[in-house]
Amino acid sequence: MPLFDKILVANRGEIAVRIIRACREMGIGTVAVHSEPDAGAPHTLLADEAVLIGPAPSSESYLRIDRIIEAAQATGAQAIHPGYGFLAERAPFADAVEEAGLVFLGPTADTIRSMGDKTEARRRMQTAEVPIVPGLVDPLSDADEAVAAADEMGYPVLLKAAAGGGGKGMRVVESAAELPRAFEAASREALAAFGDGSVYLERYLSRPRHIEIQVLGDTHGNVVHLGERECSIQRRHQKLVEEAPSAVLTPDERAAMGAAAVRAAEAVDYRGAGTVEFLYQDGEFFFLEMNTRLQVEHPVTELVTGLDLVEWQIRVAAGEKLPFAQGDLQLVGHSIECRITSEDPFHGFLPSTGRVEHLEIPSGPGVRWDGGVSEGFEIGLHYDPLLGKLIVHAATREAAIDRMARALDELVIRGLQTATPLHRRIMRNEAFRSGELSIRFLEEYAELLEPGADGGADARAAAIAAVLLEEAYRARRAPARIGGGSSTALPSWRASGWPWQGSV
Structure with a gap:
């Protein structure tokens, strides 16, 4: 018997697709919620049922607690997964879900509140003997x-x-x-x-690295950490590239940072998957904040640990006890993730809008694509610019960088500007390849953001995009838009050969 019969996913894009896929593997039915422009989005088409919850603005759709809970009750969902962003770290949402007799697939509202207030979080960490800045x-x-x-x-x-x-x-x-x-x-x-x-x-720390620890807790008082992720390459405090493990931590530092993260989670009775973020400089680390949700970069941890974090979020929310202890967990190989956004990195990361005219997803050993867009899908300004995440895994960091460089060269998204060319440059940068990172990386290597030719990769991508299946593309229909009903059963769509299938 499945842990839940049906789960509603209160999100959109790649994270909604990711959650729906995990549920399907576990034999759990899914309900997608969507705004009007997302009627034909991959997450809407992939779910077993879809519910229209409002127009394009998030304030009238994905942030409407009342409509999301009504959708769960109308479709018979027993639990709600918030994904990340939108309502994921809103304590009133967690409260409302529980008050409606549903299960919130995340920590308790009290935990969200205590770690959402940064000064309260610092007080708690001080009491738990977690180093703070x-x-x-x-x-x-x-x-x-x-x-x-x-x-x-x-x-x-x-x-x-x-x-x-x-x-x-x-x-x-x-x-x-x-x-x-x-x-x-x-x-x-x-x-x-x-x-x-x-x-x-x-x-103020001048050149810190941003290193975070993934934690996982159950409802029986057990908490483990799943190693660290290096997230130092950022712009405007938003992460661009993440990897696991960090290239700089010694085994002793990794153990100390992991133990501190576990103490932090225990201090707030943490349930589910969460992340404790630290700043690291000159051998010292300091608590930055705790994200009381699944992180965008969770796939790199999954690839080096072999664990499905979404599955474990569901299992611990259903009351299961973690079957492994800290000593049972090992990190194998190296993983890197590049966030592919609809932005122009060479002109101040200006947002780019338009229709995804052609999508060519790389594959091969150790390559994973977590995407939330399809050919024909319209990208607007209403939501986060994240189109998808390209993730690789290899035996060593050097091999992972080479694999990512190859995968980025094969990635083609035509119809709008993306961050892909910047990621190609980063993979070729000697400081990155040698592990010389800090949160000032893009400031210190400003030439990475200068407009200009991106080697031969863009030319190759343009040539591929111009030739590949042009006639087939013209003949293709874009995914159909769903009408404005309250609930639509979609099980037959899974086998109907939509163009996006296999590319999300």
Whole structure:
């Protein structure tokens, strides 16, 4: 018997496809929710049932708690998986799901609240003896208090939003003269982004690496870590490339960081899959934040551990006990993930919109594509620009880089600009190949973002795109759009040979 008969996936794009596939392998029925423009999206077509929940704006569809719960109740779903983004780390959503008699496939609302408040999280980590970046554990009351604290701490300092992350409400301050204005700007941005203008202060690290630890906990008090991921290559605090394991950690450092992550999870009675993020510099590591959800970069951990994290989210939410202890887990080989977004990396990462006219997905040994788009699908500005994730696994880091370079050369997405050319450049960069990383990587190697020819890869991709199956493409129908019903059963669509099948 399956753990649940039916699960509703409260998300879209590649993560929704990923969850639906895991459910199918476990014999669990699925319900997709979708906005009007997502009626023909791959996640909508792949699920057993689909429910229209509103128009394009997220505030009227994917962020509508009431409509999502109504969809679950109307279709007989017993549990809801939030994916990441949208409502995944909203405690009121977790509360509402449980109050409706459904199972939330994630941590408890109390856990989400405690780790979503950055100052509360710092207090808890301090109590759990998890190293934190030197700084304050309480929000600042005004700019004068910020100046006094910074004078005592020493410059440079970092102002950070207490209620959120992702770079919002964050300012680096080099001197006392800059601080009042930076305080006001950070507070305004935090209020606009999170509805809370509280900010706090901590020491600024000049060239840290961003290293995070995947944790997994059950409802019986067991917590393990699944090793680390290196996520240092970022732009505007958003990750671009992730890999597992890190090229820099020693076995002792890995053990210490993993143990600290487990203490962090135990401090909040963590249930399910979560991630404890650290900054690492000169042999020291400091707690940054905890993401109380599945991460975008979870596939690299899956490939080096052999575990399906979505499956284990479902199993522990159903009350299963983890059948393995820390000593049973081993990391095998090396994995790298590149986020393929609809952005122009050589012009300030401006968003790119349009129709996916042609999609050619690489394959071969050790290559995985987690995608959420199909040929004929229209990419707009309503949602996150992530089109898919290209992931590779190999015996060594060097082999994984070479495999990723090959896979990127084979990836063709025609119809809009993507981040693929930048990823090709990164794979060829000597500093990256030697593991010399920090969160300033793209600042230090600014030439990677300069417009210009991208070697021969783009020319090869253009030639392939111009020739491959052009006549077949013209004859193809784009996936049909679903009408505006409340619930549509779609089991027959799985076998009807849609053009996107095998490419998502």
